[in-house]
Amino acid sequence: MxxxxxxxxxxxxxxxxxxxxxxxxxxxxxxxxxxxxxxxxxxxxxxxxxxxxxxxxxxxxxVGMLDDVNNETPLARLYYSHPRLLYDLLEVRELLECEAAQLAAERGTEKDFYKITKAYNAMNGKPEPVNQDIKIAGDVGKANLHMAQLDHAFHRAIYEASHNPVLVHTLQNLMQLMLNSVVASVTNLYHRDRQKQQIDKHHQQIYNAIMNRQPETAKKVASEHIRNVRDRILEIEREEQREERAKILRL
Structure with a gap:
């Protein structure tokens, strides 16, 4: 025993x-x-x-303790038909991922740091082949899906380094929805230079804080990163709504 x-x-x-x-x-x-x-x-x-x-x-x-989550869970199906859930999901990501970043900085091993570094370098280098088996809501180009998978892999390496099995389990069970939220970020923000630069800056700050074992900084920047993504996507959505109303007025 x-x-x-x-x-x-x-x-x-x-x-x-x-x-x-x-x-x-x-x-x-x-x-x-x-x-x-x-x-x-x-x-x-x-x-x-x-x-x-x-x-x-x-x-x-x-053996893997966490099974891959079926894409067709009820919550995933709701996400496909109710895109407003994106903002709820980003709120959950902010709550959980900032804690994961803090714990990764405190508890991460050299093996964890190697995985995080590998994911960080891959995200900033040449994209690897896309996994065609992953279902994503909406019409997403291959290039965007490449980047979303790499972005998501970086965040996943961080929460796995938290060494909190309950936190890892929770985030793992939200994996498909998490990836959908990253796709939304990539699709809406990556082609905007200023927004992409801010995302890259946040990723670098998160990475540096974890590697330098600065848990409070890692938590703070991870929270700022998710909040920035949410605010910018909401800003773009409101701008599109204003343009749509202006078109109607011109008819």
Whole structure:
């Protein structure tokens, strides 16, 4: 039981992440100072509960605790037909992602920082091939979807570095809606130089604050980033509404 508990805690705090290989029986025996039969029993227990899986000739690996969310959840379907939910979602993102940034700055490991850096560099470099399986509300060009996926991957690397499994689970279950909100940001703001420069500046500030372990700064800038995106999209929407009313008056 003690060995199972120890491995579960390593998984929950993110030290062992989905896809990571579990230390071998010999390594666990040496580290935990218990017998091999005890280790085998603990691994058997974790396998039986679906926490790890054993691959022939390779060893045991951590199974993903969070299933990919079905695109067709009721909330996702509502999002497609009620775009106003975008602003509610951005409010939730501000609440959760600013906390995630703070925790990432406090708790992030070197492995986490490597992943965040990789995602940050990818976001600022050449886009990778788009995942055609992802469904997005509305008509979105491939270039926008490329950028949205890279932007989203950066934020996802940050919240995974929070090492708070409940926070990660909550954000993971909102993943499809989160990506839709990033697509809205990319579609409406990335082609506007001033807005794109502000987004890039915020991303850089968030990245630097986390890498330099400045939790309060990371939280503050992450909140400012989401609020800025929400305010700018709302501003554009109101401008489009004014133009539409002006057209009617000219008829």
């Amino acid at each position: 003690r060995v199972s508990r120890h491995l579960e805690e390593l998984i929950l705090d993110g030290t062992l992440q989905p896809g990571d290989k579990v230390p071998s029986e010999r390594q666990l025996t040496q580290r935990l100072k218990v017998s091999r039969p005890t280790i085998r029993e603990a691994l058997k227990n974790l396998r039986g509960r679906g926490v790890i899986e054993t691959r022939h000739g390779q060893g045991s690996f951590v």
